[in-house]
Amino acid sequence: MTLDAKIPPGPIQEKWDNHRFNTKLVAPQNRRKFDVIVVGSGLAGASAGATLGELGYNVKVFCFQDSPRRAHSIAAQGGINAAKNYKNDGDSVYRLFYDTIKGGDYRSREANVYRLAQISTSIIDQCVAQGVPFAREYGGLLDNRSFGGTQVSRTFYARGQTGQQLELGAYQALMRQVELGTVELHSRHEMLEIVVEDGKAAGIIVRDLITGELTRHSAHAVVLATGGYGNVFFLSTQAKGCNTTAIWRAHRKGAYFANPCYTQIHPTCIPVSGDHQSKLTLMSESLRNDGRVWVPVKPDDRRKPGDIPAAERDYYLERRYPAFANLVPRDVASRAAKERVDAGYGVGELKNGVYLDFGDAIHRLGRTVVEQRYGNLFDMYANIAGEDPYESPMRIYPAVHYTMGGLWVDYNLMSNLPGLFVVGEANFSDHGANRLGASALMQGLADGYFVLPATISGWLADQLNQPAPSTTSDAFNEAADAVAERINTLLTVNGTRTVDSFHRELGQTLWDNCGMARNAASLSDARKKISELREEYWSDVRVLGDGQSLNQSLEKAGRVADFFELGELLCQDALHREESCGGHFREEHQTPDGEAKRDDDNFAYVAAWEFQGTGSKAKLNKEDLEFEYAHPSQRSYK
Amino acid sequence: MNLTLKVWRQRGPSDAGHFEAYDAPGITEDMSFLEMLDVVNEQLIHSGREAIAFDHDCREGICGSCGMVINGKPHGPKKLTTTCQLHMRNFRDGDSITVEPWRAAAFPVVKDLVVDRRPFDAIIQAGGWITAPTGGAQDANLTPIPKAVADQAFDAAACIGCGACVAACPNGAAQLFTSAKAAHLNLLPQGQPERWSRVTAMVDRMEEYFGSCTNYGECQQACPKGISIDFIAMMNRDYLKAQFKDRKRLVGASDLAGDGAG
Numbered sequence: 001m002t003l004d005a006k007i008p009p010g011p012i013q014e015k016w017d018n019h020r021f022n023t024k025l026v027a028p029q030n031r032r033k034f035d036v037i038v039v040g041s042g043l044a045g046a047s048a049g050a051t052l053g054e055l056g057y058n059v060k061v062f063c064f065q066d067s068p069r070r071a072h073s074i075a076a077q078g079g080i081n082a083a084k085n086y087k088n089d090g091d092s093v094y095r096l097f098y099d100t101i102k103g104g105d106y107r108s109r110e111a112n113v114y115r116l117a118q119i120s121t122s123i124i125d126q127c128v129a130q131g132v133p134f135a136r137e138y139g140g141l142l143d144n145r146s147f148g149g150t151q152v153s154r155t156f157y158a159r160g161q162t163g164q165q166l167e168l169g170a171y172q173a174l175m176r177q178v179e180l181g182t183v184e185l186h187s188r189h190e191m192l193e194i195v196v197e198d199g200k201a202a203g204i205i206v207r208d209l210i211t212g213e214l215t216r217h218s219a220h221a222v223v224l225a226t227g228g229y230g231n232v233f234f235l236s237t238q239a240k241g242c243n244t245t246a247i248w249r250a251h252r253k254g255a256y257f258a259n260p261c262y263t264q265i266h267p268t269c270i271p272v273s274g275d276h277q278s279k280l281t282l283m284s285e286s287l288r289n290d291g292r293v294w295v296p297v298k299p300d301d302r303r304k305p306g307d308i309p310a311a312e313r314d315y316y317l318e319r320r321y322p323a324f325a326n327l328v329p330r331d332v333a334s335r336a337a338k339e340r341v342d343a344g345y346g347v348g349e350l351k352n353g354v355y356l357d358f359g360d361a362i363h364r365l366g367r368t369v370v371e372q373r374y375g376n377l378f379d380m381y382a383n384i385a386g387e388d389p390y391e392s393p394m395r396i397y398p399a400v401h402y403t404m405g406g407l408w409v410d411y412n413l414m415s416n417l418p419g420l421f422v423v424g425e426a427n428f429s430d431h432g433a434n435r436l437g438a439s440a441l442m443q444g445l446a447d448g449y450f451v452l453p454a455t456i457s458g459w460l461a462d463q464l465n466q467p468a469p470s471t472t473s474d475a476f477n478e479a480a481d482a483v484a485e486r487i488n489t490l491l492t493v494n495g496t497r498t499v500d501s502f503h504r505e506l507g508q509t510l511w512d513n514c515g516m517a518r519n520a521a522s523l524s525d526a527r528k529k530i531s532e533l534r535e536e537y538w539s540d541v542r543v544l545g546d547g548q549s550l551n552q553s554l555e556k557a558g559r560v561a562d563f564f565e566l567g568e569l570l571c572q573d574a575l576h577r578e579e580s581c582g583g584h585f586r587e588e589h590q591t592p593d594g595e596a597k598r599d600d601d602n603f604a605y606v607a608a609w610e611f612q613g614t615g616s617k618a619k620l621n622k623e624d625l626e627f628e629y630a631h632p633s634q635r636s637y638k
Numbered sequence: 639m640n641l642t643l644k645v646w647r648q649r650g651p652s653d654a655g656h657f658e659a660y661d662a663p664g665i666t667e668d669m670s671f672l673e674m675l676d677v678v679n680e681q682l683i684h685s686g687r688e689a690i691a692f693d694h695d696c697r698e699g700i701c702g703s704c705g706m707v708i709n710g711k712p713h714g715p716k717k718l719t720t721t722c723q724l725h726m727r728n729f730r731d732g733d734s735i736t737v738e739p740w741r742a743a744a745f746p747v748v749k750d751l752v753v754d755r756r757p758f759d760a761i762i763q764a765g766g767w768i769t770a771p772t773g774g775a776q777d778a779n780l781t782p783i784p785k786a787v788a789d790q791a792f793d794a795a796a797c798i799g800c801g802a803c804v805a806a807c808p809n810g811a812a813q814l815f816t817s818a819k820a821a822h823l824n825l826l827p828q829g830q831p832e833r834w835s836r837v838t839a840m841v842d843r844m845e846e847y848f849g850s851c852t853n854y855g856e857c858q859q860a861c862p863k864g865i866s867i868d869f870i871a872m873m874n875r876d877y878l879k880a881q882f883k884d885r886k887r888l889v890g891a892s893d894l895a896g897d898g899a900g
Contacts, residue, residue, distance in 0.1 A: 051772040066693060067759050069799055070701040086779060122775070129775035131768045131828050133792040140782025158792065164700055165795060172767035179763045187756070210748060239695040273668040278676055279697045380699065383723050386668070449772045498683045500676070544688045549650060550749040552691055553683070 003256070003608055003623040006410040007111040012097075012629055016115045019411070020454050024461035031056035034460050035219040035468045037204060039191045039246050041068030043163075043441060044424025045225030046170035047448030053177030055453060057460075060217060061174065061183055062206055064190040064241060064555075069171040072227060072239040073444060076163025077284035077377065078147065079155035080127075080441040082120040087144050091152040093117045098630050100439060103149040103329050104404070104432020105582035105598060106632040107262070109606075109625060111411060112429050116439075119446040124156055126449055130169040134158050146289055147437035149329035149637075155438045160284055160376045166441055170448070189215075190555065191246045192486075194222065194420070195469075195479045196253045201420035202469040203476065205483050209555065212548040214480055216471035220463050221419050221456055224250060225448065228403035228425040230263065232563045232570065233515070234507025236400035237269060237282040243559035244566050247407050247426050252565075255415040256608035256621060258408035258428035260566065261574035264435055264583045265516050266401030267333035270384055270394075271353040280399040281384055283356070284377055285437040288326045290361035290370065291394070293317050293333070295354050299344040305355055305393050316340055324637040331434045331583050331596070332637060334398035338516050339594065341397065353395035362390065398516060402440060404431040404583065405573075408608040408623070412455035413447060416608075421456060423447035428606065433582025487547045490557045495540030499556045502537050503563065506530060510567055518574050519587040527571035531615055534564035569609055569618055576620065579603045591634075600632050639665050639731035643678060645690055646738045648747050655747065657736075667727035671714065672697060672704060674726055675737075691750040699723040699862065702798035705805070706751045707738040712802035712860040720800065720862040740805035744812065744847040755801050757847035758815060765839035766819040768828050781827050788826075795822040796863045806860035809849035814857035816844045817873035818865045824876055834880035841877050 008019040026034065034057050038049045041063040049061040065071060085091040096117035101108060124142070128134065134156050135143040144153040158165040177183040186206065193205040195218070203218035229244035230236035251257045268283045294313045301308065316336055318325045328336075337354050340346070347353050362370050367390060371378070378389045385395065406428040413421050413429070424444040431439065470476070513526035537560070545551040580589040580596035581603070589597045604625045609618035641662040648655030662678050669677070672694050679689035695703040699720040706721055708714035714724045729735065737751065745753040797818035804812050820837050823829035829836070851870060858867045 047772075054771045065695060065701075065703065066755055067702075067799065069759075069762075070695055070703050072696060072701070075696040075698050075700050084778070122773075124778045125775035126770070126772060128778040128781075129768070129770035129828060131770075131791075131823050131826050133788050133795050133822070133826070134778075136783055136785045136788045138785050140784050140788075141779050161700065161796065164798075165792075168795065172762060173770070173772075175759065175763040176767040176769065185759075187759070239701060240697060241695045274666060276666065276669050276673045276677060278670070278673045281698055379718075380723070383719065383725060384670075386725070386727055453772065498680055500680065542683060544683060544686070550691055550752060553689055 003408065003416070003606070003621055004410070005109060005623055006412060007109070008411065012110060012114045015111050016118060023455060023458040026457045026461050026464070028056055030464060032058060033465065034058065035060070036221045036223065036456070037217055037219040038062070038223045038225060039204065040071065040225035040227060040426070041065070041171070041174065042071035042073035042225060042227055042424060043166055043170055043444030044448040045071065046167065046174045047445050048223055048225060048423055048452050049183055050170060050173035050177050051449050051453045052456070053180070053182035056182065059177070059183045060186065060219070062186045062189045062191055064188065064209060066188055068174060068185065068187060069168060071167065072242050073441070074164045074167040075239065076441055077160045077282065078286040079145065079157035079162045079438040080123065080166065081147070081154050081436070081438040082124045082156060082442065083117055083154060084121050084124060086142060087153045089152045091154050095152065096120060096154065099150050100430070100436060101432070101630040102635060103436040104434050105596065105635060106432065106600070106604070106627060106630070107259070107581050107625065108430055108432030110627060110629055115451065116430050116443060116446050119450045120442050122450060123442060123445045127166060127169050130173060132158065132165045132169045145286055146327060148285055148288060148327045148333065149324070149436045155286070157286065160286070160374060163441060166445065170445070192249065192483045192558065193479045194250045194253050195475050196417060197469055197473060197475040200418045203471065205479050207483070210550055212546070212551070214483055216476050216480060218469040218471050218476070220460055220468055221421060223421045223423060223452065224407065224426050225423045226426045228406065229566055230400045230403050232507070232566050233400040233510050234503050235272065235277060235280050235511070237266060237280050240279060243562070245559050245562045247422070248562040248566055250407060250415070250417065250420060252611050253417070254611070255417045255420060256408040256610055257405070257569060258606050258608045259405035259433070259573065260570045260609070261514070261577055261584045262404035262433045262582060263400060264330060264402040264404060265334045265398040267330055267337055267398045268356060268396045269399035269401070270381065271348060271350065271397040281380065282399070282401060283381060283394060283396060285330070287356060287374060287377060290365070290373070291326065291356040291358050292360060293326055293354055293356055295340045295345040295347060305347070305357070314345070321637045328637045329434060329436060334516055335585060337398055348395045353397040355393035356396045357393035358389060359393065402435055404428065404433060404435055408606065412458060413452055414455070414459060419459065421452060423452050433584055486558070487554065490541070490543050490554060490561070491547055493539065493541050493543065495542050497540050498542060499553060499560050502533065502541060503560045506533060506560070506564060506567055509533070510570065514571055514574050517585050517587050520575060523571045523575040527568055527575070530564060530567045530571065537561065537564060565614060572617060573607055573609065576607065577603060598632070604632070639667070639726070639729065641665055641729065642734040644734065644736045647690070647750055650749055651746055665726050667725065669726045670697065670722055671708070671724040671726065672722050691752050693752050694722060697722040700798060702800040705740060705800045705802055707741065707805060709736050712740065712805040713862050718862055718864050720798070740801050742801070742804045742810040743849070744810055745801060745804065753801070757812070758799050758801065760847065761812065761816050761840055761843050762819060764843035765832070765836040766823070768823055769832060770828070783827060791822050791825040794818045794825070794865065794869050797865055798863055800862065802860040802862060803857035804848065806856040807849070808854055808856065809852060811851040812844050812848040813851040813870045813873070814861060814865055814867065816840050817869040820873045820876065821869040824872070833876065834883040837873060837876040838880045841873070
């Protein structure tokens with residue numbers, strides 16, 4: 001089946017304006033007649049919840065954290081892109097659009113990306129109005145810096161805590177609506193099932209994580225803003241609670257899962273230090289503005305970095321990519337690091353990293369300036385690695401960071417299940433096969449503040465004066481029963497292995513076979529192994545405690561069960577995509593100098609998978625990608 | 639290294655709770671405190687006992703989820719460090735470590751080391767925002783903000799809402815948390831229109847839940863983000879001024895009701 005993305009006609013510059021004019025509206029006095037559920041309170045969820053509340057809809061927001069402010073958007077460090085061209089360095093909406101399409105290796109939808117670039121400027125205005133304390137110059141105007149994959153400075157930032165400040169801005173706007181009574185907040189509640197009735201999203205089943213009570217919520221529209229699925233790898237830069245359950249449950253109920261194999265491995269993270277590792281910590285990409293990446297020229301060089309003279313250092317990014325140098329896109333930088341480490345040039349005790357060196361920057365700018373720019377990141381590094389990055393270079397290595405794939409959505413951000421909208425990282429929409437730095441925050445806020453509030457009225461308008469679905473229907477009963485039964489099963493297996501031990505094994509399998517480099521044989525093996533592990537899980541997992549109180553093991557157990565199924569789909573998608581593009585690198589498909597080799601003739605489409613049952617292969621549906629403006633070419637950052 | 643833990647276990651809000659002792663063998667200095675607890679929890683599950691419940695999420699020191707009183711100090715012995723960023727190299731082989739939840743009347747224990755911090759949300763809800771509905775904003779560079787002001791606002795905005803300040807306070811007061819948000823917004827030009835109503839609403843809401851500040855300064859010592867008690871002074875000053883600046887209250891709400899309406 002070929003999917004219709006409902007891209008509006010007309011020149012790309014006019015599509016969004018025309019579409020907004022042509023979309024049906026809901027009049028202010030009618031908005032209170034509509035119930036909208038928002039799951040997740042990160043940038044996309046909180047901004048959507050706040051904005052829909054402001055518009056006058058009845059909104060319910062759910063999050064599993066104890067406060068909506070803690071959603072993982074809060075941990076984003078580097079910045080947010082916007083085509084303001086405040087630096088007068090040649091930026092424009094068109095250039096941001098072009099950079100994003102190219103950075104995504106020509107696997108994203110042009111109309112969406114153009115809209116994102118258009119909206120980017122309004123996001124900055126909105127956030128400043130809310131009081132987000134972006135970095136400023138001495139004249140009082142906003143400061144910018146550069147990120148990978150671009151040759152302009154368009155990244156707005158708030159020290160190394162941009163995500164925190166944007167998240168708090170959205171959270172505060174949300175809490176204002178809670179105070180005004182337009183938004184009902186349910187923290188420490190986890191969505192465990194979506195209810196589909198007559199082919200439409202009718203509501204959700206949630207579990208109160210404190211009391212274990214299952215409750216039913218219906219609405220005219222359900223919005224999933226539940227983030228990415230990087231924790232399928234166990235080790236990632238995501239928060240421990242990040243999970244795929246909401247979108248996976250929707251997928252099982254018919255929502256297509258698009259491009260799961262597009263996973264982003266971030267090049268600058270602190271390397272693994274041992275078996276106890278519970279997560280990986282990102283060191284912001286902004287560090288590559290001033291840090292230089294290198295490894296020793298000689299393999300297995302055990303000298304201290306300071307003892308290695310310049311002539312015996314291989315600044316391999318500068319060598320291979322002179323034009324973009326240390327600021328090549330993430331996928332390129334990650335693969336280059338892996339190549340050096342695999343070839344035996346890795347540094348550190350475990351030889352599992354490369355150096356990110358600030359020696360030159362400190363010499364050029366002085367320690368004070370470097371401290372102002374990156375102080376908190378340096379402190380964090382020193383804390384975790386036990387080494388002072390002002391004295392010796394950081395050791396870094398790529399880690400799973402972001403997932404470009406997600407639920408398939410059309411131009412309105414509605415999935416193929418009518419009434420189910422998906423925003424932020426949870427959808428697949430804007431980044432193609434690779435996301436550029438500082439674009440996740442941009443997309444989350446674009447979706448939540450501007451896109452969804454404009455498009456959702458088109459769906460709601462047709463349901464005027466229809467009540468929200470009943471929560472005692474067969475569909476709700478079945479969904480609630482299924483959730484209760486699943487919880488009961490997890491609690492009664494009473495096997496021998498902990499949830500974490502299974503999760504670690506799943507993650508390692510995926511990292512080894514479906515990580516930075518993939519090939520057909522290992523993907524097939526991995527898929528089989530994951531499927532076996534999943535079966536073992538359901539017969540040997542040990543979840544203690546009960547379902548009627550706070551039970552963190554039980555929470556994890558449900559999430560990991562869904563990760564297994566997603567892991568299988570991830571391998572299936574990676575296996576079917578016989579090309580390399582962005583974060584998806586198939587060893588069989590590379591240029592002679594080791595770069596990703598796309599196959600535009602055969603794979604210029606979105607792979608939207610349809611669930612066919614646990615353990616069965618998913619069915620492929622395609623959305624063909626057409627490039628009218630940014631014509632696909634071999635990406636070159638040389 | 640080998641450690642002994644004394645951990646607070648409490649089944650639920652109404653349970654009395656008690657300490658239990660656990661061995662934590664084979665801990666390495668690269669582990670974070672929470673990774674050490676992960677190791678202990680795996681052992682507990684293997685031996686058929688429920689894992690210790692504790693809040694945690696980003697494990698990067700920014701989400702504010704984690705927090706426990708370690709050897710009597712919120713977030714443990716290392717300054718400016720959240721529990722998740724506290725690494726075991728700060729402990730020695732053979733150490734005995736006491737681990738408790740936040741102790742504060744406004745934060746009842748949910749289970750083990752997990753507490754209910756929703757009163758913080760209530761304070762933000764009361765006024766910790768600027769009214770800026772989506773879509774109506776002017777160009778971001780139209781209002782220059784002196785760098786020093788922006789930097790100071792940021793210093794206040796760096797609060798992660800973990801609650802260590804409340805846990806450290808002998809009175810269980812939330813002045814540091816409240817003042818951090820009030821100062822962040824009240825320092826900025828965008829925050830001026832609601833400055834007086836904001837501080838009044840936030841402080842009044844705070845007092846519904848928390849104890850009173852008597853300037854011990856323990857909060858500042860415990861804060862993993864180094865939020866200064868200078869912000870409390872600023873909040874108190876603003877609160878006092880607000881009693882005179884609140885035009886509605888001064889003139890009487892009824893006098894203003896017909897003013898300009900319609």
